[in-house]
Amino acid sequence: MRPFKTPILLAALISGGILAAPAHAESSTSALIDKLIERGVLTEEDLRDLREAEARESEAVADQIKAEDRYQGLEYEPTLPLQTVDDRIQARKFRVESQDGSNRFGLRGRLMVDTAVANWDDNLNEASSQTDRQDFDGALPERGTILRRARLGALGVYDNTWEYQLEVDFRDSDVRFANAYLAYLSDHGRLAVGNFKEPFSLESSTSSRRLTFMERATPVDAYRPSRNIGLMYETLVPNYYLAAGVFGGEGTDRDRDVEEGYAVALRGSFAPYMDDNTFSHLGASYNYRRNSKDFDDEDGEECESVRLRSREGARAMDIRLIGRNDIEGVEDFSRYALEAAWGKGPFSLQGEYLRVDLNLDPEKGDVRTDQSSITLDGYYLQASYFLTGEHRNYRAFSGDFGAVRPNSVFGRGGTGAWEVAARYAHADSMEHSRPGRGNKMDHYTLGLNWYPNQDMVFKLNYMYFDYEGRGGVSNGNHVLAARAQFEF
Structure with a gap:
């Protein structure tokens, strides 16, 4: 069984940025990790998990930056991030998004x-x-x-890559489709299929x-x-x-x-x-x-x-x-x-x-x-x-x-x-x-x-x-x- 402190230590190493230390601190960080492995606090498997967690976190940050910067300066509604407000629910314009902003509805x-x-x-x-x-x-x-x-209508973005919208019009006691489409978002445009x-x-x-x-x-x-x-x-x-x-x-x-x-x-x-x-x-x-x-x-x-x-x-x-x-x-x-x-x-x-x-x-x-x-x-x-x-x-x-x-x-x-x-x-x-x-x-x-x-x-x-x-x-x-x- 691994020591009880290992999960806490893993979290500390990631949140503290030890594995992403600047170049001048790489040697001391490496020595610390070697001591932890030598004393049985960390295993080689733990080190591998740390590296993978660090890579996932870096990728999430990059995705968020990409989501915010892709259409910078354009008021393109489906990709606009939520504004920070004091309300617990934005009732005037209902919007929901994931923590990294890559999924919006x-x-x-x-x-x-x-x-x-x-x-x-x-x-x-x-x-x-x-x-x-x-x-x-x-x-x-x-x-x-x-x-x-x-x-x-409902609209949103999936995985910062796909935009969708489904909108119906209630007119003259009939229900008709207005916008109903799926679109692929690239860095400079969108390819849409639908109505x-x-x-x-x-x-x-x-x-x-x-x-x-x-x-x-x-x-x-x-x-x-x-x-x-x-x-x-x-x-x-x-x-x-x-x-x-x-x-x-x-x-x-x-x-x-x-x-x-x-x-x-x-x-x-x-x-x-x-x-x-x-x-x-x-x-x-x-x-x-x-x-x-x-x-x-x-x-x-x-x-x-x-x-x-x-x-x-x-x-x-x-x-x-x-x-x-x-x-x-x-x-x-x-x-x-x-x-x-x-x-x-x-x-x-x-x-x-x-x-x-x-x-x-x-x-x-x-x-x-x-x-x-x-x-x-x-x-x-x-x-x-x-x-x-x-x-x-x-x-x-x-x-x-x-x-x-x-x-x-x-x-x-x-x-x-x-x-x-x-x-x-x-x-x-x-x-x-x-x-x-x-x-x-x-x-x-x-x-x-x-x-x-x-x-x-x-x-x-x-x-x-x-x-x-x-x-x-x-x-x-x-x-x-x-x-x-x-x-x-």
Whole structure:
């Protein structure tokens, strides 16, 4: 039997750093170990255990340093270490991590409650109507309320190497997947597989939690791709962003009679100039999609209809205007986006141009035009200003915007952050596979945002739009909408 004091001595030698002594002390340390072995206090096996324990401890320290330094300076949420707080449980943002920081787990969610009222031009219902479908029997709704988003998700990092996320969206009494993926983390990027956004556009890439207005600009809302199952690599470096991915074509739904298409998506952006008070952003996106095919159609093999749709700017009433009729017979199509943004102190500008080119095949759907291809496009320009001195949180490493950090907190002697904003957007979808079913819109928005703290936003949007559709022209439509938003 080994002496009783051996485990205690082993711990002392490790914690005291005797085996990791500096060079000038190596000879005395070696002599001490020899005496302990000679007197039977230590055995050769004990010495071997000591060496292995020392190696394990050194490796754990190295892993912790690697976890903290890998993405230094980047606010990359899944890898952020916990902050030291006095609370025994971090209830506001629930996070758990292992002692060395290599394993992390958190829960998050968001809730957005919207309401809206409207005053429509008398011609809007006629201009937006369809002979084969009347949504409102001649009367458009003038008020509404909705749970715009109610999401709950879990995210984390496993062994400082793998990132994961599973997020579901409870909307319209249905449950849908939002982000659901697994990603491998390298020193300068991540390779993800699962269901997530195809990389495209500054406004599309920015989370709905961080938008300046209640909804994305009309052309972005209409022409951007949605989430799909795919494989994507994206960089994690300080001053630029690159992403490339391959995606399927049916989201998370499954239809055995449909052969899904595929998409190749590319996006890149960089910050030409940045300092503590100024940011600039330039970027571009390209997305090619081969359309899905429906083999159950009674007329034979046909391409799935393509939906490129946007509403009046507030989902609480759900008036479908741009892309009201799906485009038929689309064999493949390409999307493009050019992005730019600039900010100095509390003032910022942002704008994008988007375009979609669609190739038509009369044998693959209801194509009634002589054109072999059609083009849709649009653009927007917006400006914002923080009355209380804050600034937009531009993130060059991901080419998007993060959370606004109020200079003061309401209820703790402060007013929170107050922001005013204005936007003009134009979308032209007049070309269509069935002539006469196109439409276009000029959309103006004024916004007032209040951030009482970092996790809440209250938004008020006034919107005005002119519209042209298959039934004529409608000028002078007004919408007033509001949102209460909370995240954890």
